[in-house]
Amino acid sequence: MSALHQPASAGQRRRASVQPLPSDHLERVWAWGMSASAMEYVYRPSTVEALRGVFEFAKKQGRKIALRGAGRSYGDASLLAEEIGLDLTRMRRILDWNPTTGIVRVEPGVTIRDLWQVAIEDGWWPPVVPGTMHPTIGGCASMNIHGKNNYRVGPIGDHIREFELMLPSGAIKRCNREQNADLFYAAIGGFGMLGCFTSITLALKRIYSGHLAVTPIATPNLGAMLSEMEARLDRADYLVGWIDCFAKAGSLGRGLIHQADHLREGADPSAAQSLRVENQELPETFMWGLAPRSIMWRLMKPMVNNPCMKAVNWVKYLSSLRQSGKTHTQSHAEFAFLLDYVPGWKRAYLPGGLIQYQSFIPAPEAERVFRGQLEVCHQNRLPAYLGVVKRHRADDFWMTHGLDGFSLALDFKVTRYNRERLWAMTAQMNKLVIEAGGRFYFAKDSTLSGDQLHSFLSEDRVKRFLDMKRRCDPDTMLQTELYKRVFGQPALR
Amino acid sequence: MLPWKTALVVGASSGMGAEVARRLTKGGCKTALVARRADALTKLAEEFNTATPVMALVFAHDVANLAEVPELFQRICRDLGGLDLIVYAAGVMPRITDETYDTSLDAVTISANLTGAVAWLNPAAERFGRAGAGTIVGIGSVAGDRGRRGNPVYCAVKAGLATYLEALRNRVGRLGVAVVTIKPGPVDTPMTQGLTKLPMLISVEQAAEGILRAAAARKSVVYLPGKWRLVMWVVRSIPSFIFKKLNF
Numbered sequence: 001m002s003a004l005h006q007p008a009s010a011g012q013r014r015r016a017s018v019q020p021l022p023s024d025h026l027e028r029v030w031a032w033g034m035s036a037s038a039m040e041y042v043y044r045p046s047t048v049e050a051l052r053g054v055f056e057f058a059k060k061q062g063r064k065i066a067l068r069g070a071g072r073s074y075g076d077a078s079l080l081a082e083e084i085g086l087d088l089t090r091m092r093r094i095l096d097w098n099p100t101t102g103i104v105r106v107e108p109g110v111t112i113r114d115l116w117q118v119a120i121e122d123g124w125w126p127p128v129v130p131g132t133m134h135p136t137i138g139g140c141a142s143m144n145i146h147g148k149n150n151y152r153v154g155p156i157g158d159h160i161r162e163f164e165l166m167l168p169s170g171a172i173k174r175c176n177r178e179q180n181a182d183l184f185y186a187a188i189g190g191f192g193m194l195g196c197f198t199s200i201t202l203a204l205k206r207i208y209s210g211h212l213a214v215t216p217i218a219t220p221n222l223g224a225m226l227s228e229m230e231a232r233l234d235r236a237d238y239l240v241g242w243i244d245c246f247a248k249a250g251s252l253g254r255g256l257i258h259q260a261d262h263l264r265e266g267a268d269p270s271a272a273q274s275l276r277v278e279n280q281e282l283p284e285t286f287m288w289g290l291a292p293r294s295i296m297w298r299l300m301k302p303m304v305n306n307p308c309m310k311a312v313n314w315v316k317y318l319s320s321l322r323q324s325g326k327t328h329t330q331s332h333a334e335f336a337f338l339l340d341y342v343p344g345w346k347r348a349y350l351p352g353g354l355i356q357y358q359s360f361i362p363a364p365e366a367e368r369v370f371r372g373q374l375e376v377c378h379q380n381r382l383p384a385y386l387g388v389v390k391r392h393r394a395d396d397f398w399m400t401h402g403l404d405g406f407s408l409a410l411d412f413k414v415t416r417y418n419r420e421r422l423w424a425m426t427a428q429m430n431k432l433v434i435e436a437g438g439r440f441y442f443a444k445d446s447t448l449s450g451d452q453l454h455s456f457l458s459e460d461r462v463k464r465f466l467d468m469k470r471r472c473d474p475d476t477m478l479q480t481e482l483y484k485r486v487f488g489q490p491a492l493r
Numbered sequence: 494m495l496p497w498k499t500a501l502v503v504g505a506s507s508g509m510g511a512e513v514a515r516r517l518t519k520g521g522c523k524t525a526l527v528a529r530r531a532d533a534l535t536k537l538a539e540e541f542n543t544a545t546p547v548m549a550l551v552f553a554h555d556v557a558n559l560a561e562v563p564e565l566f567q568r569i570c571r572d573l574g575g576l577d578l579i580v581y582a583a584g585v586m587p588r589i590t591d592e593t594y595d596t597s598l599d600a601v602t603i604s605a606n607l608t609g610a611v612a613w614l615n616p617a618a619e620r621f622g623r624a625g626a627g628t629i630v631g632i633g634s635v636a637g638d639r640g641r642r643g644n645p646v647y648c649a650v651k652a653g654l655a656t657y658l659e660a661l662r663n664r665v666g667r668l669g670v671a672v673v674t675i676k677p678g679p680v681d682t683p684m685t686q687g688l689t690k691l692p693m694l695i696s697v698e699q700a701a702e703g704i705l706r707a708a709a710a711r712k713s714v715v716y717l718p719g720k721w722r723l724v725m726w727v728v729r730s731i732p733s734f735i736f737k738k739l740n741f
Contacts, residue, residue, distance in 0.1 A: 018568070018571070020563065020564045020567045020568070021567065023563070023567070023616065023619060023620070026619075026620060026623050027623060028623060028624045028625060028626075038575070039570070039575060039576075039620065039623070039624055081574050081575055082567075082570050082571040082574065082575065083571075
């Protein structure tokens with residue numbers, strides 16, 4: 001057999017040392033939004049030794065590795081076509097839990113769900129949770145995820161005390177704010193490009209009730225929403241805004257803020273009950289218990305189009321006017337994990353799937369930029385079906401998306417007909433973000449290009465990160481489609 | 494626009510394979526060209542790769558060499574960055590007389606037309622089944638519809654290929670894979686050069702267009718040109734006691 005690519009180059013000589021992988025490991029791996037997928041040779045180790053074995057095997061075969069947790073990143077952050085997919089969901093042990101101090105040490109495949117279910121009856125809750133409970137802690141740390149309380153408590157990295165990271169060489173580095181501090185700040189948010197977490201130590205938050213006091217606040221337009229959120233920053237524990245992306249002109253960006261506050265010690269007379277996992281769980285049925293939630297997405301599917309979603313957003317806004325200002329209680333799980341209400345809802349977006357476009361803008365520029373983005377969507381007739389606003393703060397992690405400002409997350413349906421227009425539109429929106437000194441978030445990204453990365457993270461920051469990568473992973477064994485897309489095509493293909 | 498981004502053509506150095514590859518690369522589909530003759534492939538690749546990015550990758554391989562297929566198949570998928578379509582267009586048709594009983598020649602016919610197809614389409618079916626997507630195209634022949642006195646083994650391997658493809662279709666079709674059997678009549682290719690009395694002869698361009706159209710439409714069995722379907726229905730319907738007296 002001879003490969004005769006023309007012209008022959010050094011790249012091809014390297015290719016010659018690439019050895020085959022067993023075909024029974026071949027699987028189709030999806031981006032969470034199902035707008036992208038890749039065929040990968042998937043390995044699922046359950047121990048640190050087995051994990052090291054996969055790294056050794058990859059090195060021997062001359063192959064690359066993409067790390068993957070629960071696969072909850074919307075885009076291609078855990079995909080790597082035709083190479084090894086290292087799925088960490090079976091490394092799922094809670095290594096140590098101290099109910100007195102609230103310090104937990106976990107393997108990377110432990111999920112947010114595993115974590116809160118272990119901790120809540122002892123009166124603890126993860127300090128930062130995303131909108132779904134299914135991501136792994138390893139994935140959350142790699143993306144340095146944020147919650148609806150980001151402006152107050154920072155990203156999850158701010159609550160990680162220490163972690164152990166296996167480098168592709170098999171060596172394990174212990175990192176905290178004193179020891180290997182550089183690597184600590186680079187690997188959290190380092191989207192799995194430096195090594196694989198083998199243990200993560202996290203400090204949880206003390207809670208005194210299983211309930212939160214939740215107040216909805218309807219806002220007639222974007223400006224009102226941002227200033228209303230700004231006014232509540234120092235008293236609200238959680239803030240999140242929903243936006244009707246179909247509204248135009250004076251109502252552009254109208255929506256509903258949800259503020260949620262922890263109950264203080266003693267405020268809940270039946271705390272022991274409200275803190276029970278059973279009383280937190282999301283219901284399994286809907287329509288008065290007549291139908292299982294697992295069929296909900298099928299009912300949604302015919303509605304995932306412009307006219308129906310316009311109506312749904314309109315009805316939601318009208319009903320929000322009635323709720324506005326009325327405080328009620330909700331369990332932590334109900335409030336935090338909105339995305340889990342409809343299991344598998346992404347399938348309502350099939351066959352093309354969806355992408356989420358989230359950008360982070362400094363507070364003074366936020367209204368102007370978000371207004372511009374929503375207008376661009378209208379001009380292109382590609383409205384977002386869901387828009388979510390959150391407030392953020394800056395942090396010390398190298399590849400961070402955090403800044404003192406707001407983010408707007410927009411869900412777009414992808415079809416084979418709109419795909420090109422959609423990507424062109426996001427390029428327009430990216431321009432607005434970069435001009436305003438804004439940032440992007442790898443867990444959500446599907447559209448960023450290399451030059452845009454340099455513009456938002458600065459040449460210097462990117463260089464520092466790549467230097468660290470060269471030290472940790474000299475053969476660039478750790479890659480993903482995202483990495484290849486935003487850092488150019490390194491060595492391969 | 495073509496519904497595939499990446500493709501693999503076995504037997505891409507001449508005839509229908511080369512023309513299919515030409516149309517794929519022209520249509521923006523990154524294509525791996527596989528054939529025995531490296532020089533012919535390189536020449537084609539030079540023709541196809543006029544602009545960047547490179548659309549045609551070249552791999553010299555003899556389909557008789559079964560052992561190297563799994564590794565080469567995986568390597569091609571990696572170099573293409575995926576695989577959406579495989580076309581098995583390799584084949585030979587030896588010129589023989591009614592008196593020829595040459596087993597070693599027949600073994601070559603079986604190897605190139607059938608064993609090679611199985612070697613390439615097996616890993617493709619496994620992969621596409623796992624992916625829940627993909628298109629497999631095999632080039633059979635109207636010759637496979639009836640055992641004719643003129644070329645027993647050629648008829649047999651084309652019938653075998655058609656049955657193998659039908660079985661693959663039944664195996665992975667339910668997983669979302671399209672398996673397309675093309676049954677061309679005579680096509681003006683190097684394989685038929687010098688032959689006379691070729692009924693309903695079509696050009697290689699017409700054949701390639703028909704192949705890609707059928708593949709894009711995810712058809713099961715397609716005759717090229719379409720009127721062969723009727724002709725072959727009639728031919729298949731002729732009872733054996735009459736057929737054996739005919740000079741087909």
